[in-house]
Amino acid sequence: MKNSISIKIMLIIVLIVALTGITVGGTGYFIAKKQLTNEGRNQLKQIVDNSIVLLNELNSQVENNELTLDEAKEKARVLLLGPKLPNNKGYDISKSSFSYNNSGYLSAYGPDYSSQLHPTNPVGLIPDDTTNRKGMVKAAKSNNPEKHYFVFQDVIDEKTGKKGNKVSYMENFEPWDWSIGIIVVEREFYKDLYVVRTYIILITVSIALLSIFLFYFASRKKLHLLKAITNASLNISEGNLAIARLPESNDETGQLGYAYNKMANQLKQLISRLQNTSNQLLESASDLSAVSE
Known part of the structure; x- marks a missing residue:
């Protein structure tokens, strides 16, 4: 049975279909992933640019003595992060128009790497490890536009402690000496592609089975x-x-x-x-x- 020519031909058909599916589907997947990542990065830049416009408006009110600096900063936190959650649990970024897919959030740090704007960290908090914050502050002050993006490893699932890549786009807001930017888990750019990848696998398997079926009866x-x-x-x-x-x-x-x-x-x-x-x-x-x- 194993030496049957029909079995060998069927195996060749399966191999050809699998290689075709992997080549075409895989190439399309990685091209789409790259395009979605680039589009996501551009959206991060737009969100940060819009936040800078809002901060400039609030700073103008400070200069016109319409608001104190502390009032302007607190107003900025609510406008950029969303309404405050009860019991001082931070801000509801899902209701903010400055979030990315209701998961990416704005964050700002002072020159001493202290939190000035963050969904959960209290103002003035400085963690023991400031490596990532140093990288983001450096990116915010870079003269190279491409270096305003900073990628770093961090916990992406609080329940499991799983780590992954996060992407940030940073800008420097000189009037308040804030390094402000938005942080998002990198896979958020192309998370919908996982569904497409599943469909590619299912379609490839279905075509292989259909090819075997048609070959057998033909x-x-x-x-x-x-x-x-x-x-x-x-x-x-x-x-x-x-x-x-x-x-x-x-x-x-x-x-x-x-x-x-x-x-x-x-x-x-x-x-x-x-x-x-x-x-x-x-x-x-x-x-x-x-x-x-």
Whole structure:
């Protein structure tokens, strides 16, 4: 069974379909992933630019003595992060128009890396490890626009403690000496692609199964003909010429059946002639024996 030509052809079909699906689907997946990542980065920049506009407006009110600096900063936190949650649990970023997909949030740090604007961290908080904040503050003050993006490793799932890449886009707001930017988990850019990847796998498997199904029913008669030719050839090798005539057609297997039928007929004629010759020899031998006697 494992040496069956039909099994081998089916395996080749599965391999071709799988390679095609992986090549086409994989290429499309990675191209889409790159485009979505670039689009997501551009959206981060737009959100931060809009937040800078709002901060400039609030700073103008401070300069016009309409607000104190502390009042302006507190108003900025509510406008940028969303309304305050009860029991001082931070801000509801899902209701902020400055969040990214209700998960990416704005954050601002002072020159000493203290929290000045954050959904959960209290104002003035400085963590023990300020490595990531140093990188973001440095990015905010960079003269190279591309270096305003800062990618770093951080916890992306508080329940499991799983770590992953986060992307931030930072700008420096000089009037308040804030390094302000937005932080988002990188996979948020292309999370919908996971569904597409699942569909690609399912479609590839479905095409492979459909191809095997169609191949089986399209080639079933031809494979049966090959099997019949094999069995008939074995019968001839055992001296049995009493076999049914094989079907003929214009394709390769049909021509093989035609060639086999022709060969079988010629073998029958040859054996028949040999038998006639043998009978004649026996008769001649009998005549000679009679003459000798």
